[in-house]
Amino acid sequence: MIQSLLIANRGEIACRIIRTARQMGIRTVAVYSDADAKALHVRQADEAVHIGPSPARESYLVGDKIIAAAKATSAEAIHPGYGFLSENADFAQAVIDAGLVWVGPSPDSIRAMGLKDAAKERMIAAGVPVTPGYLGEDQSVARLSAEADSIGYPVLIKAVAGGGGKGMRKVDSAADFADALLSCQREAASSFGNDQVLLEKWITNPRHIEVQVFGDTHGNVVHLFERDCSLQRRHQKVIEEAPAPGMDEATREAICAAAVRAAKAVDYVGAGTIEFIADGSEGLRADRIWFMEMNTRLQVEHPVTEEITGVDLVEWQLRVSSGEVLPKRQDELSINGWAMEARLYAEDPAKGFLPSVGRLDHLMLPEHVLRVETGVEEGGEVSPFYDPMIAKLVARGEDRDEAISALHYGCTITAVWPVKTNAGFLAACLNDERFRSANLDTGLIAERGDALVPVASAPDAVVRAGAMAIVVAAGGCDPYQVGHSLEGAHESGRDPGTGLFGFRLNAATQRNVHLRIDGEPYMTAIEDPWGELAAWIEVSGGTILSGVNDGRVFAITPDRTEGGGAGAASDGAIISPMPGRIIALLVAEGEAVTKGQKLLTLEAMKMEHSLVAPYDGTVADLNASEGGQVSEGAVLARIEPVGE
Known part of the structure; x- marks a missing residue:
């Protein structure tokens, strides 16, 4: 058995491999670029080696640096994960030539399946149906x-x-x-x-079906059944599941047998995936499923196969690479239950799914209800240099409905800030009627269009919750107490105002509250602040965070810009409504100011925002300087009212 392993990858797959290796008593070595110096996989490994600057082409894609790191740390083997160099036959050969164990198929197998045209010709010769x-x-x-x-x-x-x-x-x-x-x-x-x-x-009603195969150096090849990866956006997989809905035993036997023939045709060793395209217009039928390509590596979606078979595919990779026979025969493998995986990305669906990078100040993943594969943690960063995946969320159920419900719940309670995520989009996909009824094809997301994309503006419940939190804070209370006090009040029937440090607001008095949510101005009238609260509230670093359990998180601050009016809190804090740069500082500490007077100008998102004094008073605790960068929620100054 391999005793030491270098992982030529990063992020969640590196952490995934480290976890299994540790369970097997194998020493692990991580590699990292400048951007990943403080990454989770670096700390989890037994040893770590710096391999270059942040761009992948100067670090993770430089095979010579990785091999040198393996030799310097006395690693016996290299696991490529997926992506980067995992399907690079020349790198695989270089690893072998260096006297190291390559955890993957042979360079010849990678080359045989690397070009789609040559691979199809080989499949035709092996009797595998092709498109x-x-x-x-x-x-x-x-x-x-x-x-x-x-x-x-x-x-x-x-x-x-x-x-x-x-x-x-x-x-x-x-x-x-x-x-x-x-x-x-x-x-x-x-x-x-x-x-x-x-x-x-072009296949009508195309469904993307793939089969997990595994071979060893003793000539054995087995399949671990199929996965359905039909829910895609622009050819990128969004949600994967196993087994495939609507797959009968006869069709399963035919497609899995074809996958085994495909793997044997290239003398395949290790974990691989045979991808098929199916015409789903008349359901799944063996005569309407065709070979597309083979991925000669571990797949991103491998956890769903693990969940229904009880197999650790990374453990199998390490055992097979050590020369062992496959741990199970085909007749010892079976399907148990249903599993689904959703890819949680740092991207903003409301802005065309643009990547959203930066520090993860608030990160709550549903680890108590789902299997979560991640390579980041709260306080870490999503780098602009690599794939913006935050985590893979994996649910298992006794049947498909149970798996959908579990994964949907996990997506709704996911909370990330200030980085935006696709959690709300994933929840909408899982809740879509066509998806739930398994009326699938690869065009579902495109056909549903904007119906699956949450609107950019904050829901009314968030606006109202934010306004309530600001009003409560103005009364000298912790905004975090709003949610807890209201929840307890509705359960007990008591007046929730009694739980907020004696603060009360006359229900007959309407109050306009100005606030900013993710930097955008809102105004709402609060008449009965103790009505039902449909949003959750937390405080992170002085910023109020709120959401409505759909995977979206909104940052809320009082609006102290021009026109913000009565949104000022009683403590006089001047808070940055969004990240930006101070381009003008118009006052000095100790200076007397009047209500509405401009204090400073913030440039953010190519716009200028003037922050003004909430009332007459004196500038105290000035924490701003011209040209300085500030984060959202940062306290820039404090105005002490006249007479204090």
Whole structure:
């Protein structure tokens, strides 16, 4: 058995591998770039080696540095995880040539499946059904156009060296073919250094079905059943599940047998995935499922297979790489229950799913109800240099409905701030009627469109909860007490005002409260602050956080900008409504000011925001300087009222 292992990866997959290795008594070595110097996987490993600057091309993609790190730490083996160098045959060969154990398939197997056209030709020879299309060497526009006409529209153009949805275009008519081809070739050349493409018949109601296979060095190959990865956005997987809904035993036997034949055709060793495309217009049928490609590595979604089979796939990888026989025969493997995985990303669905990077000041993942695979922690950062995945959320149930309900609940109680996440989007997908009824295909998300994307503005419950918290704080109370006091009051029937340090607001008096939520101004009228509270409230670093259990988190501060009016708290704190830079400081500490007087100007999101005095008084505790960067919720100054 391997005694020491270097993990040539980062983030959640590095932490995942470390966990299993530790359970097996294997010493682990992490590698890290400048950006990952304080990362979770670095601290979890027994030893860590710095391998270069933050960009992956200067660190995680430099094979020589990784091999040198393994030798310097006396590591016996290298596990590539997924992504980066995991499917690089030259790197695999270099590891072997250096006298190290490569935890993965042979370089020849990687090469055999690396180019989609060559892989399909090999699959045809092995009797594995492939999608109708064109795999020829003639890459001229004229030949490809003619082949597309012969196949019949719509057709799919795919880069032969592609992956992750790059270098892929659906074309609906001959008139659009030439432009789509050139665009696909440019993207393929840029992403993979190879502009060759193949053509495939576009499948109606396509479903993405994949089979987990595993081989050892003794000639044994087994499958661990199928996964359904049909819920995708722009060819990127969003939610994966196992087994595939609607899969009958006859179809399962046929597709899994084809996957085993595919793996044996390339003498496959280790964990791999055979990906198929299915025409789901008439349900899943063995004669309407075709080979697409093989991933010669561990998959991101491998936990759902682990959950239904009880197998630790990383442990199997390490055992097989040590020369052991597969731990189980095919007849010893079975499906037990249902599992689902959602990919929690640092991105903002309301802004076109743009990545959202930065410090994770508040991070609450549903670890008490789900299996959570993550490589970050509260106080850490989401770096702009790498994939913005925060965590994989994995649920298991006795059946599909139970798994959906568990995963949906986990997504709704996830809370991350100030980084934005797709948790609300994931919850909406899981709650979608088509998804729940298993009426799946890869176009579901595109067809549902904005219906699955939470609106950018704060819900009324958040606005109201924020206003209540500000009013309570103005009365000398902790805003955090609002939620707890109201919850207890509704259960007991008592007046919740008695639990807030003696603070009361006459219910007959309406009060306008100005506030900012994620930097945007809001105003709401508070008449009965003790009505039902539909949002939760927490305080993080002096900033009020609120949400409505849909995976979204909003930062709330009193509005002290021009027009903010009565939103000022009694303590006179001048709080930055958003991250930005101070471009003008108009007062000095100890200076007398009048209500509404400009104190400073904050530049944020390409706009200027003037912060003003809430009332007549004196500037105290000035914590701002021109040119200084400030975070959201930072106390920049305090105004002491006249007479104090």
